[in-house]
Amino acid sequence: MVPPSSSMDPSPPSWFTPKRLLIIFCVINMINYVDRGAIASNGVNGSSETCDDKGICKSGSGIQGEFDLTNFQDGLLSSAFMVGLLVASPIFASLAKSYNPFRLIGVGLSVWTLSVAGCASAFSFWFIAICRMLVGVGEASFISLAAPFIDDNAPVSQKTAWLAMFYMCIPTGIAVGYVYGGYVGGHFHWRYAFWGEALLMLPFAVFGFLVKPLQLKGFSPVESKKALASVETVSSVTDDSKASKLDGRMLVGGDGIIGDKLSKTSKSESIHNILNQLSRFAKDVKVLLVDKVYVVNVFGYIAYNFVIGAYSYWGPKAGYNIYHMKSADMLFGGVTIVCGILGTISGGFILDRMGATISNAFILLSGATFLGAISCFSAFCLRSLYGFIVLFAVGELLVFATQAPVNYVCLHCVRPSLRPLSMAISTVSIHIFGDVPSSPLVGILQDHINNWRDTALILTSILFLAAGIWFIGVFLHAVDKSNDGSQPVSTPRITSRKPLLDGNVDESLCEV
Numbered sequence: 208m209v210p211p212s213s214s215m216d217p218s219p220p221s222w223f224t225p226k227r228l229l230i231i232f233c234v235i236n237m238i239n240y241v242d243r244g245a246i247a248s249n250g251v252n253g254s255s256e257t258c259d260d261k262g263i264c265k266s267g268s269g270i271q272g273e274f275d276l277t278n279f280q281d282g283l284l285s286s287a288f289m290v291g292l293l294v295a296s297p298i299f300a301s302l303a304k305s306y307n308p309f310r311l312i313g314v315g316l317s318v319w320t321l322s323v324a325g326c327a328s329a330f331s332f333w334f335i336a337i338c339r340m341l342v343g344v345g346e347a348s349f350i351s352l353a354a355p356f357i358d359d360n361a362p363v364s365q366k367t368a369w370l371a372m373f374y375m376c377i378p379t380g381i382a383v384g385y386v387y388g389g390y391v392g393g394h395f396h397w398r399y400a401f402w403g404e405a406l407l408m409l410p411f412a413v414f415g416f417l418v419k420p421l422q423l424k425g426f427s428p429v430e431s432k433k434a435l436a437s438v439e440t441v442s443s444v445t446d447d448s449k450a451s452k453l454d455g456r457m458l459v460g461g462d463g464i465i466g467d468k469l470s471k472t473s474k475s476e477s478i479h480n481i482l483n484q485l486s487r488f489a490k491d492v493k494v495l496l497v498d499k500v501y502v503v504n505v506f507g508y509i510a511y512n513f514v515i516g517a518y519s520y521w522g523p524k525a526g527y528n529i530y531h532m533k534s535a536d537m538l539f540g541g542v543t544i545v546c547g548i549l550g551t552i553s554g555g556f557i558l559d560r561m562g563a564t565i566s567n568a569f570i571l572l573s574g575a576t577f578l579g580a581i582s583c584f585s586a587f588c589l590r591s592l593y594g595f596i597v598l599f600a601v602g603e604l605l606v607f608a609t610q611a612p613v614n615y616v617c618l619h620c621v622r623p624s625l626r627p628l629s630m631a632i633s634t635v636s637i638h639i640f641g642d643v644p645s646s647p648l649v650g651i652l653q654d655h656i657n658n659w660r661d662t663a664l665i666l667t668s669i670l671f672l673a674a675g676i677w678f679i680g681v682f683l684h685a686v687d688k689s690n691d692g693s694q695p696v697s698t699p700r701i702t703s704r705k706p707l708l709d710g711n712v713d714e715s716l717c718e719v
Contacts, residue, residue, distance in 0.1 A: 225360040229369060232353045235411050236376040239346055242404050244384015246285060247520045251388040251397040270397060274332045282650035285520045287336045289643040291343030293635045299348040300631035301488050308352045308423050313415020319345025320408045327401035351631040355423055358618050367563045371555020371611035378547020378607050381519050385539055491628050503680045504616045505633050509640045510673035516642020517649045517666050528659045530592045542600050550607030558612050565620055565687060568612040569680035579605030580670035587663045619689045
């Protein structure tokens with residue numbers, strides 16, 4: 208028997224309030240990006256061994272010094288976690304239709320915690336590279352599923368502002384990571400930085416398993432799906448097994464379903480379900496790839512992230528070599544914290560004030576990125592350290608204003624059931640074509656031209672390309688689909704109290 212549908216309706220757990228959920232997700236996101244900033248800091252990343260013209264050598268420091276890495280290997284290490292992120296993001300997004308998304312976040316955070324602890328225990332370049340890949344697997348569940356949860360529970364008039372608060376943790380986390388990594392690596396040892404991150408994330412990994420989970424809009428409760436699937440499985444074997452007997456005895460009630468028959472049917476049903484999930488995944492991906500609004504948004508995001516990814520990794524080192532900054536980690540960290548917070552929040556509130564529509568989001572994306580590109584490019588042309596700091600701060604303020612609008616478009620140009628996959632494909636794309644290749648490619652460019660100023664100018668010019676792509680989106684016909692098909696498929700209520708195998712199944716259940 209399937210319980211009445213009313214008993215399966217999800218109710219908010221006792222711990223839940225929308226603001227509390229936002230705070231929890233912001234802290235988790237912050238820790239994620241503290242890790243990215245820490246591994247790029249001079250304190251954790253370090254430097255390789257150097258020798259002057261007289262043959263006097265200075266020993267290396269941090270990860271690069273301990274494992275004697277080239278700039279290419281060093282850049283590759285920063286991108287290693289992306290491998291796990293790229294592979295696991297679509298998988299977690301697809302599993303959200305079969306398993307509770309909140310529990311999937313708990314699984315991901317557990318993997319993340321163990322992997323970061325592995326980085327702290329690394330004994331070779333390849334071991335720490337593998338651990339960084341697994342860090343990406345752990346982060347994948349959170350990146351794909353957190354934003355839809357926030358979008359569901361934010362006030363209607365403040366959806367972009369809430370997304371801005373969440374994505375504000377990206378620049379803030381990276382900047383805090385610079386400072387954190389520089390301090391811990393400089394005063395203690397780079398391994399202690401990873402141990403600290405693992406301890407900070409551990410309570411949230413446990414939280415994801417112990418509390419009553421939430422349910423995303425556009426998805427049926429997992430319990431309802433399982434109950435419906437079990438009814439369909441039993442019903443599918445009823446006609447073939449009626450009046451079946453073994454040694455003259457009925458095996459199940461008055462209908463005689465043979466155990467072997469049911470077992471074989473269950474196995475075939477499992478194979479059928481896997482094939483259905485793969486087919487559904489392929490169809491969902493196709494829907495996203497033919498959506499012009501979504502594609503233009505992601506293409507612009509790729510070009511943008513190519514620059515931001517390289518900035519976040521090579522920024523302190525470039526600043527140190529161009530302007531001879533004594534505390535590059537602290538300076539870049541401080542500028543990024545202030546501008547990241549103000550820029551990201553401003554972008555969200557400005558879009559809400561303009562009217563949170565997809566067209567307005569593209570206007571803000573293209574305008575802010577273009578002006579930010581001009582400011583950052585001009586900053587690297589200056590010889591004065593103070594002039595550089597002012598212009599670069601203005602540029603970062605404008606560039607980070609794009610965080611909320613670009614993700615708003617990803618969430619609202621697709622129907623609710625596609626939001627996790629939309630975020631996953633966006634994440635995969637901006638990393639595999641953006642910051643994954645950018646760090647090693649910039650490392651190769653610097654090895655070739657050996658001039659950090661020219662390298663920074665070439666890199667910054669790509670922001671103009673991002674602005675141009677997003678400008679195309681202003682002229683596209685865009686429809687907000689966030690409320691299309693938002694009602695989940697609920698399990699039909701069975702009013703008959705007779706056994707299902709007697710054929711007394713509600714007609715609505717048969718239609719489902």
